[in-house]
Amino acid sequence: MLNELRRALPAGRVLTDPDVLAAYAHDEAVWAPHELPLAVVRAHTAEEIQQTVQVCLRHRVPIVPRGAGTGLSGGANAVAGGIVLSTERMTAIREINAAERLAVVEPGVVNESLRSACAEHGLWYPPDPASAPWSTIGGNVATNAGGLCCVKYGVTRDYVLGLEVVAGTGELVRLGRRTAKGVAGYDLAGLMVGSEGTLGIVTEVTVRLRGARAAERTVAGYFPSLSAAGDAVAAVSESGVVPSALELIDRHTLAAVDAWKNMGLSAEAEAVLLGRTDAPGEDEAKMLTDCFTATGATWAAASSDVDEAEALFAARRLAYPALERLGPVLTEDVCVPRGAVPEMLRRIEAIGVRHAVRIANVAHAGDGNLHPVLVVPPEERARAEAAFEEILDEAIALGGTVTGEHGVGLLKRGGLARELSPAVLAMHAAVKNALDPHGILNPGKVIASCAPSS
Amino acid sequence: MLNELRRALPAGRVLTDPDVLAAYAHDEAVWAPHELPLAVVRAHTAEEIQQTVQVCLRHRVPIVPRGAGTGLSGGANAVAGGIVLSTERMTAIREINAAERLAVVEPGVVNESLRSACAEHGLWYPPDPASAPWSTIGGNVATNAGGLCCVKYGVTRDYVLGLEVVAGTGELVRLGRRTAKGVAGYDLAGLMVGSEGTLGIVTEVTVRLRGARAAERTVAGYFPSLSAAGDAVAAVSESGVVPSALELIDRHTLAAVDAWKNMGLSAEAEAVLLGRTDAPGEDEAKMLTDCFTATGATWAAASSDVDEAEALFAARRLAYPALERLGPVLTEDVCVPRGAVPEMLRRIEAIGVRHAVRIANVAHAGDGNLHPVLVVPPEERARAEAAFEEILDEAIALGGTVTGEHGVGLLKRGGLARELSPAVLAMHAAVKNALDPHGILNPGKVIASCAPSS
Secondary structure (H helix, E strand, C coil): CHHHHHHHCCCCCEECCHHHHHHCCCCCCCCCCCCCCCEEEECCCHHHHHHHHHHHHHHCCCEEEECCCCCCCCCCCCCCCCEEEECCCCCCEEEEECCCCEEEECCCCEHHHHHHHHHCCCEECCCCCCCCCCCEHHHHHHHCCCCCCHHHHCCHHHHEEEEEEEECCCCEEEEECCCCCCCCCCCHHHHHCCCCCCCEEEEEEEEECEECCCCCEEEEEEECCHHHHHHHHHHHHHHCCCCCEEEEEEHHHHHHHHHHHCCCCCCCCCEEEEEEECCCCCHHHHHHHHHHHHCCCCEEEEECCHHHHHHHHHHHHCHHHHHHCCCCEEECCEECCHHHHHHHHHHHHHHHHHHCCEEEEEEEHHHCEEEEEEECCHHHHHHHHHHHHHHHHHHHHCCCECCCCCCCCCCCHHHHHHHCCHHHHHHHHHHHHHHCCCCCECCCCCCCCCCCCC | CHHHHHHHCCCCCEECCHHHHHHCCCCCCCCCCCCCCCEEEECCCHHHHHHHHHHHHHHCCCEEEECCCCCCCCCCCCCCCCEEEECCCCCCEEEEECCCCEEEECCCCEHHHHHHHHHHCCEECCCCCCCCCCCEHHHHHHHCCCCCCHHHHCCHHHHEEEEEEEECCCCEEEEECCCCCCCCCCCHHHHHCCCCCCCEEEEEEEEECEECCCCCEEEEEEECCHHHHHHHHHHHHHHCCCCCEEEEEEHHHHHHHHHHHCCCCCCCCCEEEEEEECCCCCHHHHHHHHHHHHCCCCEEEEECCHHHHHHHHHHHHCHHHHHHCCCCEEECCEECCHHHHHHHHHHHHHHHHHHCCEEEEEEEHHHCEEEEEEECCHHHHHHHHHHHHHHHHHHHHCCCECCCCCCCCCCCHHHHHHHCCHHHHHHHHHHHHHHCCCCCECCCCCCCCCCCCC
């Protein structure tokens, strides 16, 4: 099979060096199951991806598509006997079109590269996951990545107009469109977004763009408790203001970032809320400040100091690597209704106490999308996993979901099965079998098992 | 079978009176094939829809779901031996939640009823098809309806958070979510939107809302030719301004509305563009005016006269019924890249001349979504149908799509097969068979044929 793959592809595409295999064995969900793949294919073109899929189809060999490997759910974790197909070398930005407000890119383009290129044309690609300096558009599409500005501007799916995809049958197809609107058939492009490589492998992405926006103002608030910060989030939601970001960082996270980067961040508050507004005038910044003060902020103010605001947002972006310095982490990603944020934060604290697990919190609070980060020495792993699953259950109990933006991958398969009804899981399996009839596309991810025809 | 259906449902739900059957035989695409159904079921609850589907499943009887019957593609046209399932009696607005910015409604709620109810809470449901006074949210979901404000605020799919659906297996399932974000599994709710009742029957809709917006300003421009108006649309697109509406009405349409309503509309221009902006300040209105003037408008101005602006938009909304007074109409719904609007308008004119068919134009021009309306005495039908198909081919040739917002139904099945590749059509058939394994949900719509298991 490997020889056939090598014959089908240009020299140098098929890698089997043990170090390479180890480097591609898993994404950042190191605790999720993973094995060494048979080989890594670093494709340079859509045709090379198609060739790879066709060889794998003939031999019924599983393919795990992979972008930058920054995923947090194990969606790119390798399986023994399978191929990891990396799109990291497909980095061409083919078109940035101001009049049509769209861009066409290869899947390996890094999120921030696209954002920078758009900025040069006075355009803006909004989705901004914390991984933006490293993660790729292909991976963003696979997970329907979110980010800070989602609270006002939506997630990756809201910006995907069209896709070129190698389907589970080995065909190279175009889904979606280049036009502003279109209802020609089922929304298969939208179905691919967030399907984590289980329904097709993305070879080109056409994204919708916005015009560059006005500069943002930042409002920071320091709170004496997590639940007071949660109350502030609920108050913002009820005020009708839609901030362009509303992030929460707790004391554990601030301390971890400060210990690493020595940024002089205050860790006296239990939680900091960072709001941003890109609305013209002072009104929204004032309303955010008022919401913070009314719910018990010990200090709240619109920042006139760009450096201070940038430092706080930098701390937000550094949260994961800073916490990882303290030990292995398990990153949660639940999303609850905005009004349930205070209660969910209380339940997370209680779970941490009950299981004696240190839980730091960062959150896209304005979306109700919480990222409790469980910092866990290896010997505490069983307790941490119990806490992890309980957080999922509490999110479901509050009308939320087990994953707001990281995806199901391997880590949330159990939670997904508890969130969705058996009939809906059966619909997932039916769609999976319809579009990947031989079960070679990232098998075992998202849904635990299907019955592929062989 | 009908007796079984009557036993399964409360009295009065199953209608077989010939007048009723005739009234439910087709939507507004009167030229598309339609037959008298076996019966009409007017369901009052999700459970009644489920009962109906289950009886139909046992007898392999096709079900055609129907909202208000305002569709323009034949998507709700009945088939002999089948059931028409109307949701028009399911009109409850179950929840309007300001803090979560969402509403939960039954499918029979009329679009404008929802919009009015939201307005009372300071909220806004943006999708505003021209049929808004009559069409239902269920029908809007089935067709992924658009409207005037899409150019800035998106279409129905952008506002559907969650759905309750009776699936093709007869199960009542919940898809999607209530939270702002969520990536738990495939986007089956999004897949249902625009699937025209072929993948499931919607029994409840959870929609995302926005806060009420500022009052709009209107900018009107009169143009000496259709293609000059098209140039103005392209100029607006290149300017970076995103208007909250950008509509085109041609002379034929204005004359038809004026002949009917005697509104004193000028029919001296070949085309009128109506722009709206809800941005604060005067800047965008001025930029729209400048774009109109620079591309040859004989007159362009921001309207300070609310009545005049309302009259022009009223004319836009009355376009279809006004044109229908002139004779049977075939309504097109192509969407092309914004920059291709002038060229597409030229090609439409040429097609009208070539086939000697009178074509009036209305358009959501800012989206590139054109609605050429072919006014056709019955004896000219063959010529009109040839022109209709040529317009689809020209839209495809310009990188566009055969349907921007009306849906495929029956009228665009041929166009769809020309727009999509055989492999993509096969993916559609695979998804259809996966979710409607017995082929009872609106069979023959969107895709011409599947091979259901029986």
